[in-house]
Amino acid sequence: MKIAYQGIPGSYSESCAKKMYPDCETISCKTFDECFEKSSENSEIKAIIPESNKTTGNIGVEYLIFKYRLNIYEEHFFPIKHNLLGIKGSKINEIKNVYSHAQALSQSSNFIRKYNLNENVRADTAGSAKYISENKDKTKSAIASLLSAEIYNLEVLQKNIQDDENNVTRFLLMGRDIYQPEFNKGDFLTSFLFKLKSKPAALYSALSGFALNGVNLTKLQSFPEKNSFSSFFFLCDIEGHIEEDKIKNSLKELGLHCEDMHVLGVYKADKIRKK
Structure with a gap:
């Protein structure tokens, strides 16, 4: 497997890639944009992207997730030992x-x-x-x-000079081809982007379907559309597999309130979420 990462050899992204796939070939990229671009152009190249950190929050790659809309294959919570x-x-x-x-x-x-x-x-x-x-x-x-x-x-x-001994970063493994794991008894996440229609209480109405169907949102983040201060996209992670009835019904309800909606991936939840 070929995995593109941002930084030079020795970065935490490369360390995470080698832990996930010890036999992988890593590809150094100067920018996150280059990582996404390489993976978007070549289905054989996956991108490993740090999405958020437990201590300092979001890394700031949401606009690239929206721009390239790569499929998410895995999440991995990697311990960051400074x-x-x-x-x-x-x-x-x-x-x-x-x-x-x-x-x-x-x-x-x-x-x-x-x-x-x-x-x-x-x-x-x-x-x-x-x-x-x-x-x-x-x-x-x-x-x-x-x-x-x-x-x-x-x-x-x-060694280990970080303030928080349990400092971890959430990494996403992403790629061009769509892959959906088979629905079984495991714990899954479904990630997607959406843009709401312009109307009063649009977000409240759009999210009501998740509440009615008992679906838990683990992430909901807004970010402005390019060159706009009034138009926003939302990045959302929910617990469950897209083949579950409650997920299907929730997304169907959400779609009624959206101008744009795109499923980014269905993947297994990292075991650290249970701790």
Whole structure:
């Protein structure tokens, strides 16, 4: 399997891909848009996308989910273990500056304050590790994965520096071809996009079908249509398989209130949801 991810080798997205599929071939992309584009053009390439983080919330890829409308095959909650990395021979008490992605810095704020480090925001965590390895300054460090330390030959000065020990990011495995798992006794999610007709109480009316059919919404997020402050799309995840009667009835009711509606995928719920 070929999996495209945003970032350079050693990123958390690549780490997640290799955990899900140890034998996969990973493809580095500069941007999330490039990931979606590669997968949209080639059915053999899947995209692994971080969708939200337990601590810092949404990653901000919803507009690309709407733009490309790739099918969702899996969700995976991947533990994010941040580590302070420095060049070989450096010591933690020598570090003055720390470099990383804004979310990684935010998720490690207690550790950064404890050691009075100067924060430096960069495009990604693995890129920060690569920068430190090339800079060879003992006063500089990066917050990144253990895979990054291995790839860029860095010293792990401190492991698991994230504020929340249970810090996890939800990743979605997506692709061009539509695939729907067989309905069985497992736990499933159905994801879809919708845009409402312009009328009073449209959202209230549209969601009433889920309440009447006893369907639980696990995610409901609005985001503006391109070049508009008054037209919104909604991204929604619900518990259940699209073949279930209660899901069919709920989506049928929703459709009566929509200008546009698109099912993104039906897939098994990650086991971590039960914990």
